[in-house]
Amino acid sequence: MDPQVTLQKAIGLFRQGLQFQALEWLAKLLEIQPDSGKAWELKGLIEDSLSWQHVSIHSLETATTLIPLSTSGQYVLAKNYLEIGKTALGGSVFGILLQRDDIPDRLLPAIAAYLSRYPDFTYLALSAFRKSVKQDPECGDSLLGMAYFMEKLKYPYPQIAGVLRKAVSLDPDNRHYRMALSNVLVQSGLMEEAWQTVREISQSELKQIQCASCLNKLIHIFSEAEDHSRRDYCLSLLSQLSTTETSSTSRLPPDRISQSL
Known part of the structure; x- marks a missing residue:
């Protein structure tokens, strides 16, 4: 089994909305390559799409020990921390995320919209739009x-x-x-x-x-x-x-x- 081919297969299934099939392929990949950070991150993103916050956090935290998370992975991790009540930790991760220079334009409004639900993080929502204005x-x-x-x-x-x-x-x-x-x-x-x-x-x-x-x-x-x-x-x-x-x-x-x- 080629790990890269398997990872791409899982990505393709996820994009088609076939989360469970994608997770099956990732399980096979992680059996033979348990230190694949990209596989753990993708697993966390798929689990988040199924509203499995706790297992998503576990997968993404595992990924952080192996690779730097993508902006999407970091966003999902921060969001899920807030969802389960780890407010300070979620705010900290959002703050770190907003310092990155590689955030896609499309993600910044999503970050601001999500943070608008938390009055204590209005300043971070403003930071997201400031960054968006700086980029465009x-x-x-x-x-x-x-x-x-x-x-x-x-x-x-x-x-x-x-x-x-x-x-x-x-x-x-x-x-x-x-x-x-x-x-x-x-x-x-x-x-x-x-x-x-x-x-x-x-x-x-x-x-x-x-x-x-x-x-x-x-x-x-x-x-x-x-x-x-x-x-x-x-x-x-x-x-x-x-x-x-x-x-x-x-x-x-x-x-x-x-x-x-």
Whole structure:
């Protein structure tokens, strides 16, 4: 049995969603090569996909004694520590993970989203988005996420507004960026700039807003600016929303992120 061929076979089965078959191949591999760190890491990742946190932790801890874990392996290990209540250890591993320079772009938002479930680790979620912005300074969504966690950590409004102004400059047609910025500007007492920010949102974009609180905030801004046409349009949208509103979904839409800023 060629260990590398066997490992690739297990990887292929895992990618096809055939976890149990993949584990069978890994068991054969570990019988003849028990010090295969890559096999132990893959085993831990597969076990995590089956929600077997404790055995996944054992496999990944074994792998760490043999090889440096991949970013995905380290993420899963840190996540599972938190899942089983080892909070300090999980936070420590997340902190080490976020110091790495080889984290894929796609993994950073996942890290931040997961850490947002733990208020004590909001600072790590912010670090994830800071790193994402560093890797891709022109990613507006990363800037929005960064601003969101800055607000959670009570950063000064001028700093948050600066981040969101950059997001708006990168994608002027994105209503989520403009609404988030306007909310911060209102909190800062900069009503004129808040109005100038949201008046650029097209009617077609306004019509897509499915958040009553967001519409109410826009109505307030337009009312303060005596922008009666836009105010009335948002009032009509709010009226339509109240008559067609259905039960909310479990997913947090971008409008709700904008609302929280």
